[in-house]
Amino acid sequence: MTTTPATPVRTRFAPSPTGFLHLGGARTALYSWAFARHFGGTFVLRIEDTDLERSTPEAVQAIIDGMQWLGLDHDEGPFYQMQRMDRYREVVAQMLKEGTAYLCYSSPEEVEAMRERMRAAGEKPRYDGTWRPEEGKTLPPVPAGRKPVVRFKNPLDGDVTWNDVVKGTITISNRELDDLVIARPDGTPTYNFCVAVDDWDMKITHVLRGDDHVNNTPRQINILRAIGAPLPEYGHLPMILGSDGQKLSKRHGAVSVMEYPAQGFLPEAMLNYLARLGWSHGDDEVFSMAQFCEWFNLEHLTASAAQFNNEKLAWLNNHWIKQADNARLGELVKPRMLEAGAVFDGAPDLAAVLGLMKERTNTTNELADAAMLFFREPQPDAALLAQHLTDAVKPALALFAERIASVEWSKEAIAAMLKEVLAANSLKMPQIAMPLRLIVTGQLQTPAIDAVLQIFGRATVAARVAKYL
Known part of the structure; x- marks a missing residue:
């Protein structure tokens, strides 16, 4: 049983629009959505589009289309980071004023030279603090015509510790973290800084995301502490692997959520399957999203990677096809049948046909193909x-x-x-x-x-x- 949080639950799904909505992202969105629904909280959709070189309107639309197909409705948003630049600059200015951030005039070449010296000495490469203001320290003269970056004044000592709701207690030494650039020379803010400010402004209470973000978390925690913001709870979900135990990729089949409706899968089957890739409720394999929201808790999230199994997904899809309303199935199969030359005038009732044929099919594409025998002239061998x-x-x-x-x-x-x-x-x-x-x-x-x-x-x-x- 999940303990009821003291404050209203607010979760978020915050994809970067650099491609399609992949299966791992869809699972993250599902868990964040279900946790908010379980407690009658708020699910926020945020588009982290500050990577101008890779973010595209098409990718934004692909994410929104994927969420809509799955039925993961957001309560607030979508918010776009590129529309929040004034807010980020305001926080940067406040941090500079309070001394939790500083101007750094080191050039990219100088920073790389610092890191190279540290690598040669067998140390972890990092910014060496040349421009970090300290009591009694004299800073170098400002180079003429050079625009500075803004760096976060990360604590030099101590640790960052959080109780990860998936992985347990995680501790990272501040000595592992250098002074992160939070604003570029042109004033645009950087990823970790934007995320911290957004989570603060949007009052996010629980952050569920992929474990590729574990290294970002101590940086974001330190920034949140520096700006006096409350910390959300963090949970880092293990990646989804292919059937061969390797990172899920194209060679395992579709990895974009929107490839699945084209292949004849129902959203309830995909949701049902993704829910079980990292969470369990006893031995229950088949359940509706209403049941999932009722059951979902953080205690039963698993820290081990899950393997994607296409046969299991097909089995679940067969179950949900059998449960589906025949008129709804008709809307899904009709375009494919028309392409195949189906004639519906004077033909049997499509819903009745699908009711007869759906027991044996794993996808709506298979169902469309099977139903064709009722909608074309027979040509017996x-x-x-x-x-x-x-x-x-x-x-x-x-x-x-x-x-x-x-x-x-x-x-x-x-x-x-x-x-x-x-x-x-x-x-x-x-x-x-x-x-x-x-x-x-x-x-x-x-x-x-x-x-x-x-x-x-x-x-x-x-x-x-x-x-x-």
């Missing part, structure tokens, strides 16, 4: 027809055609009539079911013949059978 429509079977087919007109057109009544026809001709069910399948659908593999015939309708079945008498 002549050799197969000769094999199954024998002289022994033809009298039974004629009797079946005779009784089509009067039988009640229900699955049960059709099944009973078929048994009577077989008994009258001393045949077994496959002997009439196989030629009927070929005549009516054009293929041998279909669901139960009585169900197929019922959906096609009396008139269509009668017309197709009459061609072979």
Whole structure:
């Protein structure tokens, strides 16, 4: 049971728009969303778009599209860091005034030379504090015409410790951290500084993110302390691996969330699957998002990496397809069926067809392909027809055609009539079911013949059978 936080829960998902919404990002968003929903809190969407070279409007849209497809609705935002520049400059100015930041005139070449000397001496490369103001220290003369960066005055001693809700207690020595650049020569702020200010301004209480951010956390904590801001709780989620144990990539299949609807996956299946990649609720494998929000807690997040399994996702997708409303499935499959030449005028009811066919399909693409047999003219293979429509079977087919007109057109009544026809001709069910399948659908593999015939309708079945008498 998750302990109720003392303050209203506010979580955030803060992607950088440098590409699509990947599976790891989607899982982070899901957990942050669910935690806010569990406590009736607020879920904030923030776009961290300060990397001007790599951030694109298309990538922003791809992230928003992915969130919308998954149904991860945000309560506030999207906020864009590039629209908050005045606020960042205000905080930088305040830090300079208070002495928690300082102007640094070292050139990039000078900084690299410092680091090279430290590497040669076997030390960790870092900025050496040339321009860091200290009591009694005389700073070098300001180089003419050189614009400074602004550096954060990181504590020189002590440790940064936080209780990570996923990984447990983490401690980093301040000696491992140099004085971070928080504003570039042109005044634009840097990533870690923006994140700290945003989390403060947006009153974020819990930060769940990938464990590639662990090294950023002590820097952000020190900045938050310097500006007098409360600290959120942090949880760093392990990465998602491919089935071979390597970092998930294109070679494992789709890694962009928006590739999955195109492949015929339902959002509830993807959410259900992602939820279990790093969290568990006993042995429960299948659950709705309402259940997930009710159950979700931080105590059952796992610190070990999860492996993505396409077969498991397909199994879950089959489950959610079977649960899905047939009219909704119809909207999803119809475009693919039209591309394949489906004719819907005068055809069986699509929802009824999907209700019959969905038990056996793992994706809506498979479902669309399977449903096509009801929406195109049958073209039975002549050799197969000769094999199954024998002289022994033809009298039974004629009797079946005779009784089509009067039988009640229900699955049960059709099944009973078929048994009577077989008994009258001393045949077994496959002997009439196989030629009927070929005549009516054009293929041998279909669901139960009585169900197929019922959906096609009396008139269509009668017309197709009459061609072979």
